[in-house]
Amino acid sequence: MEIFGSLQGLGIDGATLLMFAMLLALLVTGIPLAFVTLLVALIFALGWFGPMAVPLITSRVYSFVSSFVFVSVPMFVLMAAILDRSGIARDLFDAMRLIGGRLRGGVAIQTIIVAVVLAAMSGIIGGEIVLLGLIALPQMLRLGYDRNLAIGVVCAGGSLGTMVPPSIVLIIYGLTANVSIGALFTAAFIPGFMLAGFYVAYVLFRAYTNPNAAPAMAAEDDVPWSEKLTLLKGLILPILVVIVVLGSIYAGIASVTEASAVGVAGVMLSTMVRGEFTLSILKGAALQTLQTVGMIVWIGIGASALVGVFNLMGGIRFVSDLITGISDNPTIVLLFMMAILFVLGMFLDWVGIALLTMPIFVPIVTDLGFDPIWFGVLFCMNMQVSFLSPPFGPAAFYLKSVAPPEIGLGDIFKALLPFIGLQIIALGVLIMFPGITGR
Numbered sequence: 001m002e003i004f005g006s007l008q009g010l011g012i013d014g015a016t017l018l019m020f021a022m023l024l025a026l027l028v029t030g031i032p033l034a035f036v037t038l039l040v041a042l043i044f045a046l047g048w049f050g051p052m053a054v055p056l057i058t059s060r061v062y063s064f065v066s067s068f069v070f071v072s073v074p075m076f077v078l079m080a081a082i083l084d085r086s087g088i089a090r091d092l093f094d095a096m097r098l099i100g101g102r103l104r105g106g107v108a109i110q111t112i113i114v115a116v117v118l119a120a121m122s123g124i125i126g127g128e129i130v131l132l133g134l135i136a137l138p139q140m141l142r143l144g145y146d147r148n149l150a151i152g153v154v155c156a157g158g159s160l161g162t163m164v165p166p167s168i169v170l171i172i173y174g175l176t177a178n179v180s181i182g183a184l185f186t187a188a189f190i191p192g193f194m195l196a197g198f199y200v201a202y203v204l205f206r207a208y209t210n211p212n213a214a215p216a217m218a219a220e221d222d223v224p225w226s227e228k229l230t231l232l233k234g235l236i237l238p239i240l241v242v243i244v245v246l247g248s249i250y251a252g253i254a255s256v257t258e259a260s261a262v263g264v265a266g267v268m269l270s271t272m273v274r275g276e277f278t279l280s281i282l283k284g285a286a287l288q289t290l291q292t293v294g295m296i297v298w299i300g301i302g303a304s305a306l307v308g309v310f311n312l313m314g315g316i317r318f319v320s321d322l323i324t325g326i327s328d329n330p331t332i333v334l335l336f337m338m339a340i341l342f343v344l345g346m347f348l349d350w351v352g353i354a355l356l357t358m359p360i361f362v363p364i365v366t367d368l369g370f371d372p373i374w375f376g377v378l379f380c381m382n383m384q385v386s387f388l389s390p391p392f393g394p395a396a397f398y399l400k401s402v403a404p405p406e407i408g409l410g411d412i413f414k415a416l417l418p419f420i421g422l423q424i425i426a427l428g429v430l431i432m433f434p435g436i437t438g439r
Helices: 006-028 033-048 051-065 068-085 088-095 106-122 127-142 147-162 168-177 181-209 225-250 256-273 279-312 315-324 330-345 350-367 372-388 394-400 409-432
Strands: none
Touching (some): 006 033, 006 315, 033 051, 033 350, 051 279, 068 088, 068 106, 068 168, 068 256, 068 279, 088 106, 088 127, 088 225, 106 147, 106 181, 106 225, 106 256, 147 394, 147 409, 168 181, 168 350, 181 225, 181 372, 181 409, 225 256, 279 315, 279 350, 315 330, 315 350, 330 350, 330 372, 330 409, 350 372, 372 394, 372 409, 394 409
């Protein structure tokens, strides 16, 4: 048929432009990214190579879904889903009251600390933001916290699951870039806590420069020791799960996939010990996991097919030459890639961004002499910004679903601006001082 091979007449530059235009036009119609990428991949496979190219798509898809490490993704999602349905997060937040004490801005700080622990337990955002929105936001508003500060702390803290190991973003990057996920976890450990430290420093700055922004917590001196011990019990199980999951990975005792299975067992055991485990909780968590992982798999299938076809067309080499031609300075090229990721993050899901761009960016990074592990940490820090950035920052929509009616999306995005600034500063620090990642 005449249509087959007709796209070759456009040349790789014209075909690349047409592919981008088709992706943009179809996404604007509201069609999910997974189906858009699959459709465009099929069109270009037939239009460039003909019907015999269709098996190329299936082989790319199989290589993505057959990875053993990918099994860890549903495990970590299941951990988060069970946590969402248990009282572990609430008890953890209550226990942190003893650490906050009379510190001004203490509730905001304990919210960030709880967010870090929850991130280290599951590596998923969304559920964390909803949990903190239900637990911490009402308390901060009741105590008279500045509304923008309270909103920002919940959204930015709840998004730390992107950065703090065991991050699903790191796992998907590792699968796409074909690098060690354990090494990614090790490299992201300090940067994740550094970003959380930036948030804490910002809260303290606001609290002590404007006392009305973050009032001091009520004194806990009158709390009897028996109640303090009860509160501290809320720390034991979450911390134990974190130690077992991350400790087994860092010590080399278990792989990421094995550690994720142990983590699920640990969270289930924790809910059993607390007397909260029921079949309805397990069923709800399993269905949520199926929904979330199904979305990730479908986006992965579509993106893998599109990138595979584009690579065979010579598109990846074309785009690579285009990007490296920006400047002879490797740092300028790196910053240009970060800018592309930043813009894409305003409109696309991080899974799609990783699977569409990393097959192009990682070889460039390697050719420029940069460490792909370090670049993976930069990518995750960049995706932190995407979770908060308007117009489609998912953190804002997660919080809106549980926020008081008087708090609109515009209010939430406005409150997130200082935290986006902190994330960009953290990204700059990682670029200037790559040794922070240990690479």
